[in-house]
Amino acid sequence: MEKKVLLAEEQPEFGAGFLKALTMSPADVVNLMKDSGIRGRGGAGFPVGFKWELASAAVSEVKFVVCNADEGEPGTFKDRVLLENYSERLIEGMAVAGYSIGSSIGIIYLRAEYSYLMPVINKARERMTANGLLGKNIQNTEYTFDVEIRLGAGAYVCGEETALLESLEGKSGLPRNKPPYPVTSGYQDMPTVVNNVETLCAIPHIVLNGAHWYAELGLGECSGTKLFSVSGDVERPGVYELSMGSPLKELLGLAGAVDVQAVQVGGASGRTVSGSDLDQPLSFKGLPPGGSVIVFNNSVEMMGVLENFMEFFVHESCGQCTPCREGLPQLQRAVQDIVSGDVGSMEELKNYFTLTEVMKATSKCGLGQTAANCFVDIVTGFAEFHHENYQSHRRGSDE
Amino acid sequence: MARRAEEIVTEAVGQFGNSRESIIQILTRVNNELSYVPPEAVSEIAAVTGLTEAEVFSVVSFYSFFSSRPRGRNIIRICSTISCAMAGQGEILQALTDEFGVEPFETTENNRITIETTPCIGLCDQAPAMLVNGEPHVKLTPERACEIVRRLK
Numbered sequence: 148m149e150k151k152v153l154l155a156e157e158q159p160e161f162g163a164g165f166l167k168a169l170t171m172s173p174a175d176v177v178n179l180m181k182d183s184g185i186r187g188r189g190g191a192g193f194p195v196g197f198k199w200e201l202a203s204a205a206v207s208e209v210k211f212v213v214c215n216a217d218e219g220e221p222g223t224f225k226d227r228v229l230l231e232n233y234s235e236r237l238i239e240g241m242a243v244a245g246y247s248i249g250s251s252i253g254i255i256y257l258r259a260e261y262s263y264l265m266p267v268i269n270k271a272r273e274r275m276t277a278n279g280l281l282g283k284n285i286q287n288t289e290y291t292f293d294v295e296i297r298l299g300a301g302a303y304v305c306g307e308e309t310a311l312l313e314s315l316e317g318k319s320g321l322p323r324n325k326p327p328y329p330v331t332s333g334y335q336d337m338p339t340v341v342n343n344v345e346t347l348c349a350i351p352h353i354v355l356n357g358a359h360w361y362a363e364l365g366l367g368e369c370s371g372t373k374l375f376s377v378s379g380d381v382e383r384p385g386v387y388e389l390s391m392g393s394p395l396k397e398l399l400g401l402a403g404a405v406d407v408q409a410v411q412v413g414g415a416s417g418r419t420v421s422g423s424d425l426d427q428p429l430s431f432k433g434l435p436p437g438g439s440v441i442v443f444n445n446s447v448e449m450m451g452v453l454e455n456f457m458e459f460f461v462h463e464s465c466g467q468c469t470p471c472r473e474g475l476p477q478l479q480r481a482v483q484d485i486v487s488g489d490v491g492s493m494e495e496l497k498n499y500f501t502l503t504e505v506m507k508a509t510s511k512c513g514l515g516q517t518a519a520n521c522f523v524d525i526v527t528g529f530a531e532f533h534h535e536n537y538q539s540h541r542r543g544s545d546e
Numbered sequence: 547m548a549r550r551a552e553e554i555v556t557e558a559v560g561q562f563g564n565s566r567e568s569i570i571q572i573l574t575r576v577n578n579e580l581s582y583v584p585p586e587a588v589s590e591i592a593a594v595t596g597l598t599e600a601e602v603f604s605v606v607s608f609y610s611f612f613s614s615r616p617r618g619r620n621i622i623r624i625c626s627t628i629s630c631a632m633a634g635q636g637e638i639l640q641a642l643t644d645e646f647g648v649e650p651f652e653t654t655e656n657n658r659i660t661i662e663t664t665p666c667i668g669l670c671d672q673a674p675a676m677l678v679n680g681e682p683h684v685k686l687t688p689e690r691a692c693e694i695v696r697r698l699k
Contacts, residue, residue, distance in 0.1 A: 221627040224668040259574070259611045260667045262680050298574050300609030303665060317566040319608035335567075378629040378670035385671050411628075441629055441670070455628045459665050465608075 149401060150364055152372045153229065153236075153348050154388045161235040162280045164351025168243045169288055171354075176247035177203055180350075182358035184370030189215055189306070189343030190413065190437030191513070195350075198340055201330040202248040205338035210250035212241050213334060213341045214294075215311055217258040219303040220414030221459060222439035225374040225386045226344040230257075230264050233348055234271035238294055240347030242280065243354060244340055245292045253294035254334070256311050259301045268296055303463035307512045308341040310465065321467045322512035345374055345438070366392030369430050373438070377402040379411075380444035395434055396425040399442065406444040409529065414439035415456040416517035419449075419524035449529035450486050453521055457482050460518040471515030474506040478522050485530065551587035554579050555594065564594045569605060573612055578680070581621060581660070582613040610664070618653040618660040620698045623677040627666035633673035634687075639663065641688035642695060659695060 168176050181196030202210060214237065218226040229237065241253040255268065272294055275281045283291045302320045304310045309323035312334050333339025349371060353361045362370045369392035378384045382403030389398060395410060404410075407422035413435030420427065420434065422445075429436045443452060457479040466472045481499045484490045503519035510516045558575040562568035569591055576587045583606050592599045606612045624630075624639050639650065642661055646654050653660045669675035672684035676691065683694055 218668060219666060221666040222629055222670050223666070224670055227668045258668075259609075259680075260664070260677065262574075263682060297571060300570055300574060300577075301611035301664070302609050314570065315567065317569040317605065319604055376670065378673065379632060384673075415628075443632075447632065452628055455626075455631055459627065462610075463665065 148366075148390050148393055148397065149387065150372050150390050151388050152352055152364065153233065153345070153374060154386070158233075158236075159351065159355055162239055162275070162278060164354040165239045165242045165246075165280060166286065168246055168354045169286060169290065173203065173247045173249065176243060176354070179353065179358050180247075183353045183361040184358075184365075185346070185349060185353060185361060186370070186431060187343060188345035188349065188373065188438075189218075190220070190435065192431040192436075195342065195346060198330055198342075199244065199247050201328070202250075202338045202340045205331045207338050209252070209335075209337050210245075210248055211334045211337055211339040212244045212248070212250050212253040213308075213311070213315070213329075213339055214241055214253065214255040214347055215306065215308065215341055215343045216255050216261065217299055217306045217311060218344070218438070219258060219260075219306050220416065220437060220439045221456070222376060222378055222411065222414050222441040223437065224376045224378075225438045227261060227264070228386045229344050229348050229374075230261065231267060234264075234268045235275060236348045236351055237344055238268075238271055238275050239280065240342075240350035241294055242275075242285075242292045243350050244342065244347065246290055248338070248340055250338075250340070251291045251293070253292065254315060255294060255296045256299060256305070256315055257296055258299045258305075262298055265296060265298075272296075302465070303459075304465045304512070304514050307514065310512065311341065312339065319465070321465050322514075324511070364390055366390045366428070366430075368392070368432075369428075373429065373436050375429070375436075375440050376438050377440045377442070379442040380404065380406065380447070381442050389429070391436065392428045392430040392433070394426050394428050395420065395440075398429065398440060399425060402440075402442070404442045407442060408445040408447060409443045409449060411439070411441040411443070411452070411521070413437045414441075415459055415521055416514070417520065419521055419528060421528055449525050450482065453482050453525040454479075454486070456521045460514070464514060464518070468509075468511040468515060470506045471510045471518065474502055474510075474515070475518060477502060478519060482522070482526075485526065548580060551576055551580060551584050552590045555587055555590040559594050564596075566595055566597060569595060569597070569602060570609070573602075573606060577612050581617040581619060582615060584616075585614075588614075616653070616657075618657050620659050620679055620695070621677075622659060622661045622695060623664040623667070624661065625665070625667045625669065625673070625675050626663040627670070629666075629670035630673040630675055635674040637688050638674055638676070638686050638691045641692055645692050646695070659698065 186192040305320040310320035314320040329339040558572040
């Protein structure tokens with residue numbers, strides 16, 4: 148069900164959530180997040196309260212709060228809308244995170260594609276500073292916090308949190324081995340909380356309205372609301388905010404999807420859902436709720452969509468680990484061969500599916516582990532005619 | 547007259563510092579002003595940060611917004627992801643490459659324009675879209691895209 152909180156017309160005053168947090172103990176703020184059930188809204192869904200608790204428990208003079216503003220999943224643009232309109236809320240959320248874990252430094256990692264939003268975010272920071280919400284001894288407390296903005300330079304993999312940290316350190320964005328996790332050894336090996344833009348924007352609302360209120364916004368076991376970027380074959384593309392756990396069908400209704408052959412949910416790395424299967428919920432246990440939803444009508448050639456996704460992943464693989472670097476070009480070639488009817492045998496086709504399993508099981512980061520999802524979904528769900536191609540090809544070669 | 551790479555690096559170091567953490571910000575300045583990162587910039591950044599040239603160059607080559615080859619004064623990045631592709635990105639790319647006589651990732655002879663394709667730029671709700679020197683242009687038609695690029699210096 149549509150439920151506007153982050154995008155509500157009536158918004159709480161900027162800073163009110165942070166000021167309320169300052170009257171609580173840091174441990175109470177962490178507990179509030181745990182009780183609210185909020186999970187990371189970037190896609191991975193790690194429980195926020197638990198992440199903050201771990202960072203809070205890490206002993207260090209210096210800790211960091213990093214905002215992941217590197218949404219690069221094809222089809223997602225919700226964080227852009229939040230940055231354009233709610234940068235103050237975002238920085239406020241970072242200040243609350245910093246207070247609860249004992250950090251005085253926040254860093255916003257902004258994707259290069261959004262560099263034109265720098266002035267908007269800078270202005271938000273200035274306004275927060277002018278209102279005594281950032282800087283030294285905020286509101287005459289012991290607490291000091293400020294944020295800086297750093298640009299990325301165009302790399303999808305940097306949305307992965309450890310690749311992002313490498314990039315912040317001035318290196319190529321190659322994902323790290325985990326453990327250690329960023330909460331104990333993150334930016335410059337210091338304890339670091341990395342949260343997505345949408346997650347951080349939700350924090351002040353939770354502080355103001357309480358854990359129970361937030362938990363109740365979701366359906367069933369789910370907590371809170373969720374933003375979805377809808378594009379493709381719909382009448383009203385845009386960002387929609389719904390209760391977490393809402394069925395995909397409802398979102399499509401809001402965006403005006405009439406003719407639906409398939410929906411790509413969760414971006415290129417997500418799942419491809421058939422138009423006859425739209426009752427599934429968008430949740431961490433259901434369809435991936437990362438935020439990207441692309442609708443394809445019946446005129447779209449789904450194998451063409453798959454070629455587009457494969458080209459994307461081949462380009463964006465960082466090249467560090469073999470299953471991803473070598474597996475993706477193989478799958479890309481497989482797609483071309485399936486389309487042109489050049490897959491020689493069922494055995495060959497099976498080998499490609501085995502390869503997808505290997506990539507999922509052995510790639511180092513989320514990119515390689517999920518990049519083959521679209522191959523599996525589209526080839527199995529939308530490739531009947533390819534089977535015919537394959538048959539005729541076989542007949543041809545037998546003669 | 548374009549500034550020398552060393553001058554841009556010195557100015558950026560003044561703002562961001564000379565630690566390794568700063569190099570992507572420094573490289574961004576050079577890349578934006580000169581449209582690419584020339585070897586002199588790599589040497590200068592290596593010298594001021596204490597990194598090797600290879601370490602700096604590996605960063606230049608990793609990120610797709612950086613280029614180690616000269617490009618035109620204006621960089622056009624056309625989104626090639628599926629939502630833009632379905633909304634007519636192909637025709638826009640075709641119109642631009644026809645009008646300016648270059649293939650993607652090539653530069654016009656007068657060094658005015660480089661046309662590139664790029665993965666999702668987060669403007670799918672207003673597809674097809676492109677970035678011109680980092681600024682977004684949305685809901686493009688082939689005519690409008692050409693008009694925007696024609697007006698560039």
